[in-house]
Amino acid sequence: GAVVSQHPSRVICKSGTSVKIECRSLDFQATTMFWYRQFPKQSLMLMATSNEGSKATYEQGVEKDKFLINHASLTLSTLTVTSAHPEDSSFYICSANSYNEQFFGPGTRLTVL
Amino acid sequence: RKEVEQDPGPFNVPEGATVAFNCTYSNSASQSFFWYRQDCRKEPKLLMSVYSSGNEDGRFTAQLNRASQYISLLIRDSKLSDSATYLCVVRSDSWGKLQFGAGTQVVVTP
Numbered sequence: 696g697a698v699v700s701q702h703p704s705r706v707i708c709k710s711g712t713s714v715k716i717e718c719r720s721l722d723f724q725a726t727t728m729f730w731y732r733q734f735p736k737q738s739l740m741l742m743a744t745s746n747e748g749s750k751a752t753y754e755q756g757v758e759k760d761k762f763l764i765n766h767a768s769l770t771l772s773t774l775t776v777t778s779a780h781p782e783d784s785s786f787y788i789c790s791a792n793s794y795n796e797q798f799f800g801p802g803t804r805l806t807v808l
Numbered sequence: 809r810k811e812v813e814q815d816p817g818p819f820n821v822p823e824g825a826t827v828a829f830n831c832t833y834s835n836s837a838s839q840s841f842f843w844y845r846q847d848c849r850k851e852p853k854l855l856m857s858v859y860s861s862g863n864e865d866g867r868f869t870a871q872l873n874r875a876s877q878y879i880s881l882l883i884r885d886s887k888l889s890d891s892a893t894y895l896c897v898v899r900s901d902s903w904g905k906l907q908f909g910a911g912t913q914v915v916v917t918p
Contacts, residue, residue, distance in 0.1 A: 731908075738812070786849075
C-alpha cells in the first residue's frame, strides 16, 4: 500500500514554544491530507483538511491561528502547533488518500511540559 | 450524540474463540464503512472495508445494516496477535473525511 511518513515521531517541548510536524506521502501525490489528534483512550478527531495550494479547512472548535497548516506541495503538508501548552499534548496523526483508501502516517507524540 | 459509537470493551477472548462487536453511526447519509485496527501507541491500519452485502477476509467477517445504522465485526479462531483496538470508521462525504469511533479493545488470552 501507499506510504505516509511523519516527522518527528516524538517531540517534547517547553510551554510557549512552537512545534512543526511534517507529513509526507512517499510514493504518491496527495492533493488532500488530513490532520487528526488523539487523546488517550479517545477516538481520532479530525482537526483539519489540508489542501495543496489553498487554505486548510478546519473543523469546528479547532483554532486555525494556533494550528497552522501548510500544504505547499503534492507530497508535503505541515502542521505547526504555535505557543504550545500542556493541554496540546496529544498524538497527532496525518493521513492521505490513495485510490480511495486512506493511509495514515505513524503519528507524532507531542508532550508539552 | 457521537457520530460513531462503539462499546469500548475490553472484550477478553480465549485464544481460538470467536468474538463479535458492533458499532452504530448517526448519519444515515454515510457512504462508506471500514474497520481499522490500532495497536497501542501506533497509527490505525485498515483491516477491511465493509460492503452492503457483508464481506469476509479470512477469519474476519464484517456486516452492514443500513436500516439500523450499525456495522459489525466478527473474529473467528482468535489469535494472540488479534489483541488490539478495533476502530469503526465511517465516511460521510466524497472528500474523504472519516469519522472514527473511540474503538473496541480486544484482548486475546492464551
